[in-house]
Amino acid sequence: LEKIGVLTSGGDAPGMNAAIRAVTRAAIAKKLKVVGIRHGYQGMIDGDFVPLRARDVSGILHRGGTVLKTARSAEFRTEEGREKAYQNLKKEGIDACVVIGGDGSFTGALVFSQDYDIPFVGIPGTIDNDMYGTDYTIGYDTALNTVVEAVDKIRHTAASHDRIFFIEVMGREAGLLALSSGIAVGAEAILIPEAKRLEIELDQFLKKGYKEKDRSGIVIVAEGGETGRVIKIAKAVEENYPNLDVRVSILGHIQRGGKPSARDRIAATKMGVAAVEALLDDQKSIMIALVKNFAIDHVPFKKAVKLNHAIDEDLVQIQSLINI
Numbered sequence: 001l002e003k004i005g006v007l008t009s010g011g012d013a014p015g016m017n018a019a020i021r022a023v024t025r026a027a028i029a030k031k032l033k034v035v036g037i038r039h040g041y042q043g044m045i046d047g048d049f050v051p052l053r054a055r056d057v058s059g060i061l062h063r064g065g066t067v068l069k070t071a072r073s074a075e076f077r078t079e080e081g082r083e084k085a086y087q088n089l090k091k092e093g094i095d096a097c098v099v100i101g102g103d104g105s106f107t108g109a110l111v112f113s114q115d116y117d118i119p120f121v122g123i124p125g126t127i128d129n130d131m132y133g134t135d136y137t138i139g140y141d142t143a144l145n146t147v148v149e150a151v152d153k154i155r156h157t158a159a160s161h162d163r164i165f166f167i168e169v170m171g172r173e174a175g176l177l178a179l180s181s182g183i184a185v186g187a188e189a190i191l192i193p194e195a196k197r198l199e200i201e202l203d204q205f206l207k208k209g210y211k212e213k214d215r216s217g218i219v220i221v222a223e224g225g226e227t228g229r230v231i232k233i234a235k236a237v238e239e240n241y242p243n244l245d246v247r248v249s250i251l252g253h254i255q256r257g258g259k260p261s262a263r264d265r266i267a268a269t270k271m272g273v274a275a276v277e278a279l280l281d282d283q284k285s286i287m288i289a290l291v292k293n294f295a296i297d298h299v300p301f302k303k304a305v306k307l308n309h310a311i312d313e314d315l316v317q318i319q320s321l322i323n324i
């Protein structure tokens, strides 16, 4: 192993830069050369490469987004696209890659590895925290704190007007971000795809809220794979409870920005180093994971992309218990 490529792919997440920095510095410390691949897999196809030396990754640790840029490449899904990517990697002398991303990014790496002899190791980077086999993905903690800060602000205006706010939180099909942020803001109800029974509790809350004066509320709604789902839900509630003053807020891409939290920076740095070590150890097609109090683990891509990350059932029960 002499030269490795590093890329970010799929939706960006705060902390990706910290991971790029850690991969670059760890590789250089271990006498490897590093090439940054810009714009995800599309950059592989276009030969959009940039050499990375230790000082090239200075001053990025604390910045949100990804300095390598990212993309969701349709061309990489085609055989022709992957062949072009392979030829470019060969020409550049890249003999292994670290890909920072989520589900789609690891599926891409897995398909590529079936035909070509360049090993890939993945680092989970997504605000959704939806990868199986890891307790944690880079960006999740920052996004969680962003949601909490935003909802705390909405709570002020909700209380002043005795309104009920339905707030949509990202996460694709997964409700982890919604559940955790809901607990952190003390939401009156939390709607997530993994625990339909919480919908009944929303109904119970609304019935109570309908009778009581001076009552405002925060309902956190996971987007559940359909951005804007919250609008339908809020409309139905408005029709059933005409006396309630209902408002909707979709937090949107604010959840993907901002400087990474300390936890995200540490996770990214730890996993960045572990990814380089895994490649040097001849590992391939595995995702670096953090389990049991932030210990490193390896999970085959095959498992990471196939199974769902279960939600924390304890949190669901806690929500039901204390929401009286």
Ligand code: F6P
Pocket: 011, 126, 127, 128, 170, 171, 172, 223, 256
């Ligand atoms: O996977 C990260 C994520 O922010 C999801 O939570 C959300 O559903 C999706 O990406 C939004 O994608 P886009 O950036 O393409 O709008």
